Amino acid sequence: MSFNTSIMSKDTKHSHRELELLDALHRLGGSARSSEVAKTLDVSEETVRRTIKALSKTGVLERMYGGAHLTGPRDAPGFMRRIAKHSSQKRDIALSVADHVHDGMTLFLDVGSTTAFVAQRLRDRFRLTIVTNSIGVAQALANHNGNHVHLLGGEMQADERGTFGFVTEQQCRRYAYDLAILSTDALSATHGFLNLNASEANLASVVASASSQVLVALDHHKFDQSAPHCCLLPRAVNMIVTDQLPRANLAKAIDAWGIQIHLAAGDDHAVKN
Numbered sequence: 001m002s003f004n005t006s007i008m009s010k011d012t013k014h015s016h017r018e019l020e021l022l023d024a025l026h027r028l029g030g031s032a033r034s035s036e037v038a039k040t041l042d043v044s045e046e047t048v049r050r051t052i053k054a055l056s057k058t059g060v061l062e063r064m065y066g067g068a069h070l071t072g073p074r075d076a077p078g079f080m081r082r083i084a085k086h087s088s089q090k091r092d093i094a095l096s097v098a099d100h101v102h103d104g105m106t107l108f109l110d111v112g113s114t115t116a117f118v119a120q121r122l123r124d125r126f127r128l129t130i131v132t133n134s135i136g137v138a139q140a141l142a143n144h145n146g147n148h149v150h151l152l153g154g155e156m157q158a159d160e161r162g163t164f165g166f167v168t169e170q171q172c173r174r175y176a177y178d179l180a181i182l183s184t185d186a187l188s189a190t191h192g193f194l195n196l197n198a199s200e201a202n203l204a205s206v207v208a209s210a211s212s213q214v215l216v217a218l219d220h221h222k223f224d225q226s227a228p229h230c231c232l233l234p235r236a237v238n239m240i241v242t243d244q245l246p247r248a249n250l251a252k253a254i255d256a257w258g259i260q261i262h263l264a265a266g267d268d269h270a271v272k273n
Contacts, residue, residue, distance in 0.1 A: 014055070016135070019161065021051045022060065022070070023136060026087060027117065031069030040120075042144075087117075089219040089243040092264035094118040097181060097217050097241050103127055105178040108207045109137045110200070111162035112183020114217045116140075131175050133162045133203065150175075157199070164199035169206045180211035182232070184218055186225035187246075189253035192234040194227035201231035208236040220244035234259065 014022070024040045025032055034052065038045045052068045055061050061068045094117035101107065101122055106129040109115050119140040122128065127146040132138055133154065142149040154168030182204050186194040193216065195201040208214050214237045223246045234257035243264045245251060254261060 014058070014060075016139070017047070017051050018055055020136070020139060021048065021055065023116065025061065025068065025070050027091070027120065031064070031067065033067035035066075037067070086219050086221060089221075089264070090114045090117045092243055093217050093219060093241050094121045096262055096264040097215065098122055098124070100179065100215060100239075100241075101125055101128070101181075105129070106131070106175065108132065108172070108175070108177045108180040108182075108211065109134060110182050110204065110207070111137075111160045112217070114183050114219065115181060118181055118217060129175075131172065131177070133164065133168050133172075135161045157197075160197070160200075164197075164203060169203055172203065172206050173210060175210060177207065177211040179213045179215060180207045181215050181217060182207065184216055184222065184231060186222050186227040187216075187218065187240075187250065188224065188226060189250045191226075191230060192257075193230070193232040193237065194225075195229045195231045196227045198229045201229035204231040205233075205236075208232055213238045215239050215241060217241045220246070223247070223250055 020041055021037060024037050028036060028040065034045050034048045038048045041048070052061065052063055056063045056068070059071060061070050090113065093114055097118045098121035103126040109119060109130060109132045111134040115134065116136050119137040122141060123144060125145065128141065130137065130141050130147060130149045131152065132149070133152045135151070138149050138151040141147050152163050152168045152171045154163035154171070155165040157164055184193045185196045188194060195204070214232070216232070216237055218240065220243055237257070237259050239260040239262055240254065241262045241264060245261065245263065246254065
């Protein structure tokens with residue numbers, strides 16, 4: 001299904017425009033001038049001012065002269081809380097991920113908070129074919145630089161701002177991806193890549209089977225952590241982009257799986273080529 005900005009969940013507390021603005025403020029460090037937000041979202045400053053005014057009434061942000069600042073991540077939707085967590089590391093990771101994307105590629109991007117930062121970095125690329133189950137990714141890249149953006153159908157999960165389930169997985173199989181850019185909730189030397197959400201785990205497996213290359217973007221806080229659902233077979237993953245090298249036990253497992261590690265901030269180190 002092609003991207004349609006009218007899609008939204010009835011359970012979502014805020015409109016899509018409001019969610020976009022909250023997302024932008026989180027990525028800009030929690031506060032910003034209206035002009036900066038307008039540039040990030042590619043909308044007019046008047047639109048930003050109206051949206052800020054509406055959001056200020058809900059208490060998730062406060063207006064200040066020329067802009068706004070967030071009142072605290074606890075008041076924001078779940079996805080917004082995640083995107084605010086370790087945001088500086090995620091920005092660095094996104095910059096490094098973008099180095100692996102070239103004009104004209106066919107990509108899959110999932111609903112992860114790190115992937116949201118990647119989508120913003122990919123606005124510098126041209127003629128991409130983007131397949132995604134993330135509303136935010138689709139909004140960031142649709143109608144821009146000759147891109148073709150396809151938002152997968154399926155059941156909406158409001159807190160994830162994305163679609164999941166049988167329909168999503170079936171539609172996902174119709175594409176051949178040059179590169180899949182995926183996130184994960186945990187990485188364990190014993191169990192590999194793990195997700196908290198079973199639907200996310202299932203979709204990741206389907207995407208990997210249709211991809212020439214699989215890149216997992218994650219910050220080091222997810223190393224040696226646990227989650228209930230196995231998502232990607234380790235040997236299906238080609239590279240990890242992260243902000244710090246893992247400790248010895250996990251590094252040894254990654255080496256055995258044949259996965260390259262690329263460190264963010266332009267300082268790449270391959271565990272195994």
